[in-house]
Amino acid sequence: MLKNIQSIIFDLDGTLINSMWVWDEIDIEFLSARNMELPPTYQKEIEGMSFTETAVYTKELFHLPESVEELKAIWNQMALEKYTKDVPLKPGVEEFLKYCKENKISMGIATSNSRELVDSVVKAHSLEDSIQVIVTSCEVAKGKPAPDVYLEVAKQLNTLPEHCLVFEDVPMGILAGKNAGMKVCAVEDAFSEEQREEKRRLADYYISSYEEVLQHTYEVLEHE
Template structure:
């Protein structure tokens, strides 16, 4: 998996941390403020969008009078406590990051979340020091499934796309990594369990947990 790899780029939510469950609850609560029930198709429509793209979509679709910046601010406030106190790191992540660091492999985060939440939770969980670049889709023209964020992070890491490995938990993210001409390892997450077969079809590799990478680390390859 790591042969010829110069850099490893991770999605954050559902990949490094177990946090996808939060957002459905936030969507229900936020739309409830405007007496709008949660449409069943909303999660599928916004999957992969940047934080800003999602806010713009919600504003337009539901005719929310608040500005995009106000919507983002409200979501950050609603999610902050949960990210600070309730979101765990996924099993096996930290040993794998240590292994990559010891091998001198560059590492980056490419997330669709807000920069405020991303930097806070990565710091709080002790993950931030492992990464050479932490960036969000709000910094590029298009969110996932477009390749923009992965190409951007690879450039920041000084790595060519064909020598990058991506870890992703949802289809739109996997497609973004593949569109960037990178190898992609799909990661199991209960939130996207129904997509597992498609994730396996699209990705180069699939793991149920980072614990499965222990043999790779022990072999030193």
């Protein structure tokens, strides 16, 4: 998997950290306070959108009076403490980051989340020495599945796309990595369990833990 790879680019939520449960709680709490219910298809519909695109979509969907910037500020405030104190790294992440650092493989994060929340995670888990570049989808033209955020991280890492390996947990993110011309490893996550077969169809590799990368027990996905 790591042959000829010079840079690793991680998605954040559900990939580097176990955080997708936070957004279920926040979405329900946010809408309940406004006497609204969370549609069962909402998370699927916003998959891959940037934080800003999600705010625009949500404002229009529910006809909310708040501005897009006000919605982003509310969500950041609701999530910040959980991201700082309650969200753990995914299994094997620390060992994998250490391996990459020791083997001079540069690392970046390409996330649909907000700059405030990704920065809080990096600080809470002391990842500053491992992660060299962070780009959010709000900082590029289009969110996932467009390749923009992955291409920008690769550019800042000074690595050609064909020498980058992406780790992603949802189909829209996997497509973003593939659209960028990069190899993609799908990461198992309880939140996207029902999308497992679609993830396996789109990705090049599949893991349930980063330990599998170091132990060479990851699954190589063969596509016709």
